[in-house]
Amino acid sequence: MTEKTENVSPWVTAAQSIAPEVRAAAPEEEPTPAAEEQPVGFVAAHGGAGATGWAAILDGTDHGPQLPADGVPVVLVARASLHGIDAAKAAIAAHGPSAFNAVLIVPAVPGRTPKLIQNELKVLAGAVPLIPVPWVPGLLIKRSALADFTDVPAKDLAKVRAALSTTKGELK
Numbered sequence: 196m197t198e199k200t201e202n203v204s205p206w207v208t209a210a211q212s213i214a215p216e217v218r219a220a221a222p223e224e225e226p227t228p229a230a231e232e233q234p235v236g237f238v239a240a241h242g243g244a245g246a247t248g249w250a251a252i253l254d255g256t257d258h259g260p261q262l263p264a265d266g267v268p269v270v271l272v273a274r275a276s277l278h279g280i281d282a283a284k285a286a287i288a289a290h291g292p293s294a295f296n297a298v299l300i301v302p303a304v305p306g307r308t309p310k311l312i313q314n315e316l317k318v319l320a321g322a323v324p325l326i327p328v329p330w331v332p333g334l335l336i337k338r339s340a341l342a343d344f345t346d347v348p349a350k351d352l353a354k355v356r357a358a359l360s361t362t363k364g365e366l367k
Contacts, residue, residue: 235359236263237299238271241282245301246272247339249328252347253359262294270359271295271323276303280315284322292322297362302330326358 235255239246249272250257256267263269273283283298298319302308308316316325329351334342344352 233267235296236267236269238262238269238286238295240271240273240286240298241279244272244274244279244282245299245328245334245339248334248337248342249299249301251340251342252344252352253356254344262290268296268362269294270297270299270326270362272299272301274303275300275308275312275316275327277312277315279303280312280319283319287319287322295323297324297326297359300325300327302328305330305332324362326355326362328355 235250235253236258237246237250237253237255238258239260246259247257249255255270256263258269271283271286273279279301287295287298300316303312319325329347331347333346337346347355
């Protein structure tokens, strides 16, 4: 042996001889952003719920009727109608209440919500927190994907964003 190899620790020599495929077996994981940095995933409880438009307004991601990958805050979107509430209940029954951080309730019509709908919303709120959004007539004449935060009055938008940020912190 030469003098150069005699000064090398046998542990270093053994570590250098590990096969490359063994070293590559443990891939480095990329850190996932914190829940508050991840865009909210908006899931439609039914067709016409408003998930695409509200995802655009609130800088979220529209997932259609499919649940996004684990770790993403998920908001179910439903109209304030018997059909919409029943669809939201069905989604919660299918996936469990822990699959959703909240249900975004989109008004079906302008004005006062009928008493029957109010009662059904109370039942729904027993399973998952509700975030009511305002009636925005301008959204009726706009393509959903083109909706923008400027379509919603600033005061109403601030309330919705505050409620949304509260539920994002309760990532399930």
